[in-house]
Amino acid sequence: MAKKILLDNIDVPGLASFEVYKQLGGYSAVEKALKNLTPDQVTGEVTKSGLRGRGGAGFPTGMKWGFIDKKSGNPRYFVCNFDESEPGTFKDRHIGQLNPHLLIEGMILGSYALGARTSYIYIRGELFYVLKIIEKAIAEAYKNGLLGNNILGTGYSLDLYCQPGGGAYICGEETALLESLEGKRGNPRIKPPFPAVVGLYGCPTVVNNVETIATIPWIINNGYEAYSSIGIGNSKGTKLISACGHINKPGVYEIELGLPIEEFIYSDEYCGGIRNGNKLKAVVAGGSSVPILPAELILRTATGEPRLMSYESLSEGGFQSGSMLGSGGFIVMDHTTCIVKNLLTFARFYHHESCGQCSPCREGTGWMEKILHRIESGNGSMKDIDLLVNISKHIEGNTICPLGDAAAWPVASAIRHFRAEFEEHVKLQKCPF
Amino acid sequence: MTKFSAESLPIVNRILKQYPEGKQKSALLPLLHIAQAENNGWLSAETMDYIASLLEIQPIEVYEVASFYSMFNLQPVGNCVIEVCQTGPCWLNGAEELLAYFTERLGIKAGETTADGKFTLKTVECLAACGNAPVIQVGTDYFENVNKQKAEELLDKWQKENKISHTNPYL
Numbered sequence A: 001m002a003k004k005i006l007l008d009n010i011d012v013p014g015l016a017s018f019e020v021y022k023q024l025g026g027y028s029a030v031e032k033a034l035k036n037l038t039p040d041q042v043t044g045e046v047t048k049s050g051l052r053g054r055g056g057a058g059f060p061t062g063m064k065w066g067f068i069d070k071k072s073g074n075p076r077y078f079v080c081n082f083d084e085s086e087p088g089t090f091k092d093r094h095i096g097q098l099n100p101h102l103l104i105e106g107m108i109l110g111s112y113a114l115g116a117r118t119s120y121i122y123i124r125g126e127l128f129y130v131l132k133i134i135e136k137a138i139a140e141a142y143k144n145g146l147l148g149n150n151i152l153g154t155g156y157s158l159d160l161y162c163q164p165g166g167g168a169y170i171c172g173e174e175t176a177l178l179e180s181l182e183g184k185r186g187n188p189r190i191k192p193p194f195p196a197v198v199g200l201y202g203c204p205t206v207v208n209n210v211e212t213i214a215t216i217p218w219i220i221n222n223g224y225e226a227y228s229s230i231g232i233g234n235s236k237g238t239k240l241i242s243a244c245g246h247i248n249k250p251g252v253y254e255i256e257l258g259l260p261i262e263e264f265i266y267s268d269e270y271c272g273g274i275r276n277g278n279k280l281k282a283v284v285a286g287g288s289s290v291p292i293l294p295a296e297l298i299l300r301t302a303t304g305e306p307r308l309m310s311y312e313s314l315s316e317g318g319f320q321s322g323s324m325l326g327s328g329g330f331i332v333m334d335h336t337t338c339i340v341k342n343l344l345t346f347a348r349f350y351h352h353e354s355c356g357q358c359s360p361c362r363e364g365t366g367w368m369e370k371i372l373h374r375i376e377s378g379n380g381s382m383k384d385i386d387l388l389v390n391i392s393k394h395i396e397g398n399t400i401c402p403l404g405d406a407a408a409w410p411v412a413s414a415i416r417h418f419r420a421e422f423e424e425h426v427k428l429q430k431c432p433f
Numbered sequence B: 001m002t003k004f005s006a007e008s009l010p011i012v013n014r015i016l017k018q019y020p021e022g023k024q025k026s027a028l029l030p031l032l033h034i035a036q037a038e039n040n041g042w043l044s045a046e047t048m049d050y051i052a053s054l055l056e057i058q059p060i061e062v063y064e065v066a067s068f069y070s071m072f073n074l075q076p077v078g079n080c081v082i083e084v085c086q087t088g089p090c091w092l093n094g095a096e097e098l099l100a101y102f103t104e105r106l107g108i109k110a111g112e113t114t115a116d117g118k119f120t121l122k123t124v125e126c127l128a129a130c131g132n133a134p135v136i137q138v139g140t141d142y143f144e145n146v147n148k149q150k151a152e153e154l155l156d157k158w159q160k161e162n163k164i165s166h167t168n169p170y171l
């Protein structure tokens, strides 16, 4: 059995309650850190553990904490990114719904390390029922002296609140999230300055993903060495993978980084193979934004090495033949899938979610959706295929935030690996599926 | 809606205390959610003006936010708003057929409301529940693995009980 850090107790009945969480050793990391470690020591543990951000970008967490401006004299904020809106991603909901105290414990540790006295969990508005579960857990934590004034008599005080979004994928981008938390439209800010210097209310702020934060208690309890001994290369620890699509066992799995993808797809411990005995056609491995890979390239790299669940292995081959670990949203497609149609749903998504600040993104996502619609419905031309590639190139790298790239990559990669399927739509003047 | 209900006021007051001095504009999204629920599921200009005055901000600051986020309805909706996810993972598992079923059964297209005002049909993007696709949302409730039979049962039930999906999400 693979090592479990986040989902160890996930099936224990009543885990969302303070009593059960506490009985299972919960809040021991807060006790340890607040009583025995300085904030910098907590940051040090996280830095040395090798933990990388689980929201998608994989940025080293301890290093990010190290950037926080401690000299400004302004309050500092720690914010949890629970926007979870990247198609294919449903791992954070799993934690928030079933183990809210783990997230709260991580929030206390991160806030302590950063010197924050007020922290927020920003959760997508659709997940109000999860917000209520977390708010209930927060109330329990206050009642038991783990939040509020003078936590466990250590002199450290922290207030923690939940904030709902309003339905906007872009608010997962951290500066858009901060705008939204200030009660504004979710328009990403131009960086620099980075949130570590100018964040929430103009004050130094760190934003981290739910899964990242939920990993902190284990690192503090077990030490950085125990954590960094799990995983492979620069991909330390475990990762939640939310698997969906045409597999026998969709769901949220915790894997040790380095697990062969073939094993993940076919083993009964994980996805349990392709449904109805069908053949694997393609996988979008890290949420809708990352390049799609055909079966042969998801199972093996272009050089024939087994492809592994890790930051390095998934990006092996660059954009020619690789992809990215991203958020861990693992979307599996069998041989009955129309790649063009699937891509059209993504293109519609990005068009819908573009905040509209930059013209390449605002216009380009609309054009891509329109052209894909044309091709899929049998009204496209061969020129349309090249036009799509062209538009995606013009968006990439020319926008304020990475949503533009996220919209461009799926299109470029689908055409790179499945061009024949686009051409077939044009030749037949209809969808062949 | 002219004012928050007596039931909601304590929640509103609790929310207003979650932000630092002078930053009460942060309460805008939470308050809009409650206000929408208490105004039959949509935000009228009057409702938004009320929120603006409560937060001591300009009405335009409320309008521009309300129009940005997809969960806020700026036009009247039916009693029960059915939101059907249409993004890739749900599409792979029959979301299009599911939408077609709702369309046929209710006799309306996505974005429309039935003549009797009972139902509004809406398409939405990924709800972060793709492992149990296809997924629909009604109010704060998620319904997952919704096949045609389940959809039929749900619709029958909502028809019968005159389902109202807009309730204060904090309650």
Ligand SMILES: Cc1cc2nc3c(=O)[nH]c(=O)nc-3n(C[C@H](O)[C@H](O)[C@H](O)COP(=O)(O)O)c2cc1C
Pocket (backbone or CB within 6 Å): A052, A053, A054, A055, A056, A057, A058, A059, A061, A081, A082, A083, A084, A085, A086, A169, A170, A171, A172, A173, A174, A175, A207, A208, A209, A210, A212, A213, A401, A402, A403, A406
């Ligand atoms: C368009 C867009 C959407 C994003 N959505 C999310 C999200 O839903 N959740 C998340 O944690 N990070 C999301 N991110 C990444 C955040 O900007 C940020 O990198 C992350 O929250 C940092 O946390 P981490 O270092 O713990 O991963 C998104 C980024 C972009 C550009």
Ligand code: SF4
Pocket (backbone or CB within 6 Å): A170, A187, A188, A353, A354, A355, A356, A357, A358, A359, A361, A362, A399, A400, A401, A402, A403, A404
């Ligand atoms: S890239 Fe798109 S989403 Fe990002 S800021 Fe520009 S317009 Fe907005």
Ligand code: FES
Pocket (backbone or CB within 6 Å): A087, A088, A089, B085, B086, B087, B088, B089, B090, B091, B125, B126, B127, B128, B129, B130, B133, B134, B135
């Ligand atoms: S695609 Fe429907 S819930 Fe994710």
